[in-house]
Amino acid sequence: MGISADELSAGLARVCARAGLGALSSEPQRLTGGAVMESWLFRTSPPPTPSSEEEGAFVLRRAPSLAFMEGRAYGHATEAALIEAARAKGVTAPEVVAVLAEADGLGSGFVMRALPGTADPKVILACDDPDGLLTQAARDLARIHRLRPADVPEGVPVMDYRAAIADLKEQFMEAGGDRPIIALGLKWLEDNCPPEVEPVLNHGDYRMGNLLVEGSRLTGVLDWEIAHFGDRHEDLAFGCMAVWRFARYDRPALGLGSIEDYLTAYEAEAGVTVDPARFRFWTIYRTVWWALGCLKMAAQWRSGADRMLERVVISRRTSEQELDLLLLLEEDAPEMEKRRLVPDFSMADEVWGEANWGEIATAVSEWLATLKDRMEGHDRFQLAVARNALGIIAREERSIRTLAFQEAMAAEILSGQTTLKGKEVLATLRAYALVMIEADSPKYPSLTDAQARWPRNPPIEE
Missing domain, CATH: 3.30.200 (Phosphorylase Kinase; domain 1)
Incomplete structure (x- = not known):
């Protein structure tokens, strides 16, 4: 309300x-x-x-x-x-x-x-002792995982892995079922789901942005709304996703350090050994999960449940997760397919005549920038979101976003008819991922990594 x-x-x-x-x-x-x-x-x-x-x-x-x-x-x-x-x-x-x-x-x-400290990743990731903070984060996660059903109120669900994958697939189809990379991730999850283990309490959203820090000291673990019982590897993997490293793509564990150091500190506190295969499964699962979480933000905005500007902009961050998902999955492709050049779906920048809608969006964004110093708090944050939205519009003018093959290819992937072993499948998906994220989020750190890995063919001529 x-x-x-x-x-x-x-x-x-x-x-x-x-x-x-x-x-x-x-x-x-x-x-x-x-x-x-x-x-x-x-x-x-x-x-x-x-x-x-x-x-x-x-x-x-x-x-x-x-x-x-x-x-x-x-x-x-x-x-x-x-x-x-x-x-x-x-x-x-x-x-x-x-x-x-x-x-x-x-x-x-x-x-x-209220607790002391900040949840701002930019401030936290510049702290003096990231290694020490990473150890504290591992300690608290291990303590969370000690909780059992008898320790918490009734109503906290226990995760059924197969049912959770089926739910993601249902969300995907409800959202149109036309994103081939998400379809690829769903099929991989179905084919590689591990057996269930004794469930522990998962925070469910344990990552940078939900940790409160003062200096290099952890002062609070926030946002418990999706806590549930399940595999401890899910919580461990989620905080190591590329999206939660923010500007520190080079430090994969919460943006603070190496995954090896994070898992070592966790194992020392929890008294368990982390399974690399399970860690990979849950990294891929949660990347699909967050891709669909972003995608459905637009539906929530359309329904009127929440008309916040940020909702529609977050929906366009789906392409970030598609890029990360393909970077995770492409290791299963044949070496010959990994070496293929990527077709360039971008278009020329040449314009003439009256202003196009991309230029109009740029002009409005430049004017909004002049209002920044007159705003504070959440209004200033929303101004930044609005300018980001206008940037998406301006960049989309220069890209071929709607690709006719999307829905058909997604269906073929889900059925197993199309796989990464097919000729030019990986190259096509790489091209799709690049054109989407270059419009939606050109400063996303994974993009630089993907562009270096994926050499392109010359761009399409108009």
């Missing part, structure tokens, strides 16, 4: 009174980031137990609408109880002080005590 500033403040005042947090003393400030849930920072006066700068500071975590919570495995009350269970086991998680009630008028969510 949409909510006004007055409604938000009034609702928080009711929560604070009910939970004994003091009187609301500041207007709630929308925090940046958060692709799914909203986060609002607010303060109370007098603080309940003033002992540090963070006392009296709280964060409201809420869904953008009640409709947004439909179909989820559990609600915010269970998530809040899960966080408290993790804290009891020594996990560096925030303290939940109140769960929203219907009478609060704020929808679905809960309030946490």
Whole structure:
């Protein structure tokens, strides 16, 4: 549900009174980031137990609408109880002080005590001791994995691997079933699904962006909304995906260091040995998972469940995951196919006459840049998102995006009729991946790696 500033403040005042947090003393400030849930920072006066700068500071975590919570495995009350269970086991998680009630008028969510530090990957990845921070992250993940069903509230699901793959496939077909690289990933998952092991609690979203850090010290593990019981390798692999390294593509473990160091620190804390084959399976699974997660953001925007600008822009990040997925899967192709030149689907930049829609988008983006210094907080973040969206429009003017073969090729891949062993299949998929991401996300770090690996034929002449 949409909510006004007055409604938000009034609702928080009711929560604070009910939970004994003091009187609301500041207007709630929308925090940046958060692709799914909203986060609002607010303060109370007098603080309940003033002992540090963070006392009296709280964060409201809420869904953008009640409709947004439909179909989820559990609600915010269970998530809040899960966080408290993790804290009891020594996990560096925030303290939940109140769960929203219907009478609060704020929808679905809960309030946490604010912790010191930042979740901004750019700041964190520039810390003085990335190796030490990586060890701390491995430690906390091992502690999370010690939790068993008896330790957490009812309603936290246990993952059925085959059912999870089938669900991804259903999501893919509902989204049009016309992305060949995602189809390739789904078929690989079906063909390579490992046997199930004793489930442990998975955080489900353990990666840079959901870790709160002060200096080089881990101060909080955030965003527990998709926690579930499953294979520990899923959590380990997810944080090592290329997308969560941000600008540090060269440091594959959370953008902080090597996978070897991360797994060694984890094994020392958890007392287990990591299986490389399972690690690869879950890396590919989660890359498909996040590709579809990005893809369905547009459907959520269209439905009206969340009309946030960022939603539609994130949907265009699907191409990032397609690129990463192909980089993961292409090792299974024959050497001769790996050596083929990639056809260039891009078009010439020559333009004439009246401005095209790409140039208009560029002009609007340049004007929006002049407003940057007049904005702050979430509005400034949304301005950056808007300029990113306009950049996609401008770049798409110069690419052949809709390729006629997509739906047919995806169907052939899912059926097993087309594989990476086929002549020019890999080269065609590489070309598709490049033309998509060069329009959607030309600064994505994996792109530089792919361009170096995949030499191209001369571009198509108009």
